[in-house]
Amino acid sequence: MRHHRIAGWSLLDSPLHRRDARAKLLATLLFLLALALAPQSSALAAVPFALVLLAALFFARLPLLPLLLRSASVLPFSIVFALIEWASGHGPHGGALLAKSYVSALAVLLLAASTPMPSLLHAMESLGVPRAFVLIAQSLFRYLFVIAEVAQRMRLASLCRGGTSPLRPSAGFRASAGSLAVLFARSQQRAHGIHMAMLSRGFHGSLPLAVRPRFRPSDAGFLAAACALGAALYLSVTLR
Amino acid sequence: MTPVIEVRDLYYSYEDGAQALSGINLTVGTGETVALLGANGSGKTTLLLHLNGLLTGRGTVLIGGVPLTPSSAQRLRAKVGVVFQDSDDQLFLPTVLEDVAFGPLNQGHPPAEALRRARAALLSTGLAGIDDRAPYHLSAGEKRRVALAGVLAMEPDILILDEPTTYLDPPAQRNLARLLLALPQPKLIATHDVRFAAAVAHRAVFLAAGKIAAQGTVEDLAKQYDWDWASFSPRP
Amino acid sequence: MHIPDNFLSPPVWLALDAISLPLVGWVARRSFRDSDHTATPRLGVMGAFVFAAQMINFPVGAGTSAHLLGGALLVSILGPTATVLVMTTIVAMQAFVFQDGGVLALGANVFNMALAGVVAAALALRAFRRFPSAALFLAGAVSVLASAFLALAELLASGVHMPPALLWASIGLFAVSAVVEGAITLAVVRAVSRLNSRWLSLPSQAGRGPLAAFSLAALLMAVAAFFVASSQPDGLQTLAARFHISSQPILPAPLAGYSMSLAGPPWLGRASAALAGLLLAAAACLALGRFLARRRSA
Numbered sequence: 001m002r003h004h005r006i007a008g009w010s011l012l013d014s015p016l017h018r019r020d021a022r023a024k025l026l027a028t029l030l031f032l033l034a035l036a037l038a039p040q041s042s043a044l045a046a047v048p049f050a051l052v053l054l055a056a057l058f059f060a061r062l063p064l065l066p067l068l069l070r071s072a073s074v075l076p077f078s079i080v081f082a083l084i085e086w087a088s089g090h091g092p093h094g095g096a097l098l099a100k101s102y103v104s105a106l107a108v109l110l111l112a113a114s115t116p117m118p119s120l121l122h123a124m125e126s127l128g129v130p131r132a133f134v135l136i137a138q139s140l141f142r143y144l145f146v147i148a149e150v151a152q153r154m155r156l157a158s159l160c161r162g163g164t165s166p167l168r169p170s171a172g173f174r175a176s177a178g179s180l181a182v183l184f185a186r187s188q189q190r191a192h193g194i195h196m197a198m199l200s201r202g203f204h205g206s207l208p209l210a211v212r213p214r215f216r217p218s219d220a221g222f223l224a225a226a227c228a229l230g231a232a233l234y235l236s237v238t239l240r
Numbered sequence: 241m242t243p244v245i246e247v248r249d250l251y252y253s254y255e256d257g258a259q260a261l262s263g264i265n266l267t268v269g270t271g272e273t274v275a276l277l278g279a280n281g282s283g284k285t286t287l288l289l290h291l292n293g294l295l296t297g298r299g300t301v302l303i304g305g306v307p308l309t310p311s312s313a314q315r316l317r318a319k320v321g322v323v324f325q326d327s328d329d330q331l332f333l334p335t336v337l338e339d340v341a342f343g344p345l346n347q348g349h350p351p352a353e354a355l356r357r358a359r360a361a362l363l364s365t366g367l368a369g370i371d372d373r374a375p376y377h378l379s380a381g382e383k384r385r386v387a388l389a390g391v392l393a394m395e396p397d398i399l400i401l402d403e404p405t406t407y408l409d410p411p412a413q414r415n416l417a418r419l420l421l422a423l424p425q426p427k428l429i430a431t432h433d434v435r436f437a438a439a440v441a442h443r444a445v446f447l448a449a450g451k452i453a454a455q456g457t458v459e460d461l462a463k464q465y466d467w468d469w470a471s472f473s474p475r476p
Numbered sequence: 477m478h479i480p481d482n483f484l485s486p487p488v489w490l491a492l493d494a495i496s497l498p499l500v501g502w503v504a505r506r507s508f509r510d511s512d513h514t515a516t517p518r519l520g521v522m523g524a525f526v527f528a529a530q531m532i533n534f535p536v537g538a539g540t541s542a543h544l545l546g547g548a549l550l551v552s553i554l555g556p557t558a559t560v561l562v563m564t565t566i567v568a569m570q571a572f573v574f575q576d577g578g579v580l581a582l583g584a585n586v587f588n589m590a591l592a593g594v595v596a597a598a599l600a601l602r603a604f605r606r607f608p609s610a611a612l613f614l615a616g617a618v619s620v621l622a623s624a625f626l627a628l629a630e631l632l633a634s635g636v637h638m639p640p641a642l643l644w645a646s647i648g649l650f651a652v653s654a655v656v657e658g659a660i661t662l663a664v665v666r667a668v669s670r671l672n673s674r675w676l677s678l679p680s681q682a683g684r685g686p687l688a689a690f691s692l693a694a695l696l697m698a699v700a701a702f703f704v705a706s707s708q709p710d711g712l713q714t715l716a717a718r719f720h721i722s723s724q725p726i727l728p729a730p731l732a733g734y735s736m737s738l739a740g741p742p743w744l745g746r747a748s749a750a751l752a753g754l755l756l757a758a759a760a761c762l763a764l765g766r767f768l769a770r771r772r773s774a
């Protein structure tokens with residue numbers, strides 16, 4: 001699974017990892033905002049932002065290349081549009097789109113790779129995201145592995161028995177629908193089992209938090225610095 | 241002395257009409273460990289889910305002499321700890337420690353106390369030092385013990401285990417048996433593993449098609465129902 | 477159709493954030509208040525199912541395969557309200573964890589996929605509930621069409637350039653994906669109902685209302701889509717002029733200059749021509765749905 005590695009990165013230790021998730025979430029939003037409001041006229045506008053991100057990556061002690069590669073998942077979409085812009089004579093605008101969308105993706109990846117999912121969800125809840133979403137996201141994240149593994153096993157089992165034959169697409173289509181229905185049945189069973197197990201341990205609708213994160217002065221300092229940096233970045237590319 | 245679990249004339253059928261329990265009578269006494277033997281689909285899980293009110297059929301269930309009703313279920317659930325057959329159902333929080341602390345927090349304990357209980361439970365199941373691990377990275381044996389710790393942290397009066405040896409290799413099964421023997425609570429253990437049952441239980445009841453077909457020692461029942469590997473002659 | 481950040485202009489993403497995030501928040505708070513919220517984690521498992529379901533490939537001929545997107549399938553299992561919650565969580569998780577879709581553009585992506593797509597599917601299921609197979613097929617198809625056309629419209633309104641040829645190519649692509657999603661939704665729901673029909677929660681009664689609403693929504697969307705599509709006979713220049721996007725002066729406030737001028741006499745004729753075409757397409761879609769339904773039940 002693709003996010004196995006992100007989950008692994010998020011458990012590392014570094015000055016950035018130790019910052020409160022709320023501070024990091026807000027700082028990321030500020031960064032994205034400053035970048036989005038910066039002019040769309042050339043790719044150069046994204047350069048100062050990229051430099052700041054690289055510095056943050058360095059402080060987070062995260063592996064550079066894997067992160068750079070992973071945030072490239074946004075590129076297929078961006079490259080197509082950049083090419084269109086370029087072909088229609090708006091090359092610089094296309095370049096700006098490409099660079100800015102890539103830097104934005106990298107910023108969000110940095111947040112995900114330096115903040116464990118539970119802390120991130122808790123930060124979102126304390127910033128006003130309704131609890132329903134937090135509960136759904138939490139169990140989605142937890143059972144993604146479990147159900148994806150079932151899907152993977154089912155796919156292998158079908159391949160082993162010659163299930164997907166490119167020669168008979170219609171049979172394959174129906175077989176796929178059947179296995180999806182079985183996957184659904186298993187998920188339903190799983191959901192039922194979890195529900196029972198939670199109720200039997202006294203669950204009554206809210207996830208109590210064992211370790212309450214604290215917003216320390218250093219987190220406030222981090223957030224203030226991020227604000228100042230965001231404003232500086234925006235002004236530097238706008239006034240130039 | 242009042243039995244810790246008493247079930248009288250319990251009937252239950254699932255929504256789709258399948259009669260899963262038909263007239264169960266069962267008691268578990270103080271300090272007693274009872275094995276609930278029976279084939280797949282004989283109704284073991286269904287019976288266990290009645291013992292903390294997750295299912296309610298026709299008939300009576302008494303926990304420590306108190307009738308289990310929708311209004312008393314929430315309170316009695318704290319007394320009856322259920323370890324589910326599939327640990328993945330039970331371990332849904334991101335870290336081991338948080339998951340084990342989930343029950344005590346639901347019981348209303350403050351976080352510090354909940355964490356203390358969680359750590360104690362992990363220690364008693366021999367799992368010190370994996371507090372921050374993610375449950376999905378553990379081995380099957382470790383998962384089972386974390387699930388047990390999650391229940392023990394609630395300090396229940398009665399332990400219910402549903403097929404606890406599922407997915408466990410023989411060494412892990414022996415570990416679990418040792419652990420269970422060391423726990424003082426009365427236990428009801430659903431299993432179809434005769435050797436495991438013989439190792440941990442004082443007596444057994446045999447469930448077949450939703451009815452208690454026989455009661456006795458594990459060895460007798462195993463012989464009676466031809467469930468023992470000892471009587472199996474492999475090659476001519 | 478996950479729009480990354482920086483492709484939408486600030487007025488567009490700001491407006492959509494301001495519309496859809498409070499809206500889904502309201503849906504969440506409302507459904508949390510008047511339902512048994514101990515069951516909410518089950519919805520997460522359904523979300524995980526949708527994620528995992530995308531790993532199963534459906535051969536669609538010519539050696540290619542497609543996968544389920546899932547909105548309409550979830551609607552037919554969980555009903556629209558719960559589906560909005562699950563889809564919103566999925567879209568948000570894709571943005572934050574997989575960098576699939578932007579974070580500032582979250583409102584837009586939620587609007588397209590978790591609101592419009594779900595509402596379109598739910599309306600289709602209600603409006604055509606007498607013909608369950610056609611309804612399921614249509615639900616899958618319109619949920620994809622609604623999401624994709626909205627995404628396209630938002631991109632165009634943000635001043636992303638798109639030559640007409642490409643525009644038509646993407647519209648063709650949307651049509652193909654819509655048919656595929658409809659067929660997968662229909663096939664999977666039928667397989668699920670064979671396993672256990674109680675898992676489905678298809679609408680049991682419908683008045684004229686949903687049909688009317690469905691038609692009206694389809695009509696509005698068609699007019700809007702074709703207005704946007706046909707408003708750029710010579711592509712980029714017109715758009716650039718219309719939206720003052722490219723080569724903007726650098727200093728002024730970033731929100732300035734995005735005003736849209738909607739009125740104009742020639743659009744009326746084009747839109748009505750487009751409307752006729754769309755009605756034809758809708759009829760073809762319906763016929764195909766009925767045909768597939770009959771063949772599968774035979």
Ligand SMILES: Nc1ncnc2c1ncn2[C@@H]1O[C@H](COP(=O)(O)OP(=O)(O)O)[C@@H](O)[C@H]1O
Pocket residue numbers: 254255256258259260278279280281282283284285286287
């Ligand atoms: N959720 C359910 N819905 C319908 N039938 C069920 C359900 N769970 C179990 N059953 C049926 O009830 C019977 C008893 O099942 P169960 O208690 O799980 O048996 P065991 O745990 O001994 O394997 C079986 O016939 C099974 O098919």
Ligand SMILES: [Mg+2]
Pocket residue numbers: 284285286325402403
């Ligand atoms: Mg069972």
